[in-house]
Amino acid sequence: MFTSVQDFIKDYSRESQSTQKLLDSLTDESLGQEILPGLRTLGILAWHLIHDDKGMVQQIGIKFKAPAAHSEHPQSAAVIAQTYRETTAALLEAASQWSDDRLQESNNLFGQTWKNGFTLFQFIKHEVHHRGQMTILMRQAGLPIAGVYGPSKEEWERMGMTAPV
Template sequence: MFLTIDGFVKAWEFESTSTQKMLDVLTDESLKQSVKPNDRTLGGIAWHIVTALQGIMGQTGLTFDAPSHHASVPTTANEIADTYRQASQSLIKAIKTQWTDETLTESCNMFGQFEWAKGFSLSILINHQIHHRGQMTILMRQANLIVPGVYGPAKEEWSQMGMEAPAIL
């Protein structure tokens, strides 16, 4: 749970940059990649990350410019990446102008099921992105995309550092 706006902003800067790096690698063709028919596609997961910003934080009463979870999945990877970039910036601006550190301890009803402190909702938002980025990496590999490293180098990035990638066990 975040107890300060500054603490969240610092964490968000890292995590949203990591998400943006992954979204920027997507291609229009890769958006159709899925594990099996009738499963969420790579484009669907990427778009879900974008719309979850409003879907989760809208529950707290925060108002900012981001698409709703009802918005249709775009047909281009650039639109998904650009929309995330804009919505992420709008989210940060809204938190900085509408909330204070004290606001983070206020409780709000989430989805008619939970009572969460706003600072906890921010933690869930970040964890939600991390969860779906993990799903995206598998589909990105299946779509023959190079997955960018997030918490360490991806296998393709080792050679750029002049090192050999660790053995796959």
């Protein structure tokens, strides 16, 4: 749980940069990649990080410009990546206006009472969860993966090394 707005901003700034690297690697063709018929595609997952995920933060009172909830994802990977960049910047700007005291306030989310600091913590974990799903779909689509918490296979190879298995 976050007890400092600055700690949230620092953590989310770092995490969103990792997400942005993945989004910047998407192609229009890859957006339709799915793990199984009827499950979320790569494009839907990417867009989910922009509208639904940010909606969790808006429910606790951090207001900023974002696409409408449950809006259809664009068919352009570049538009998705740029929209994430803009929405994330707007979220961070809006969060910077909060005081640390706001993190101790509680709201009802998903039928439970959560402190705002916990909601922001869960918000980041939710994005990390979907980012992991995206990397699997990106591999299936034949896209290179950017390292997040360490080098990816491609990054190991660029360093002249073999990725550990």
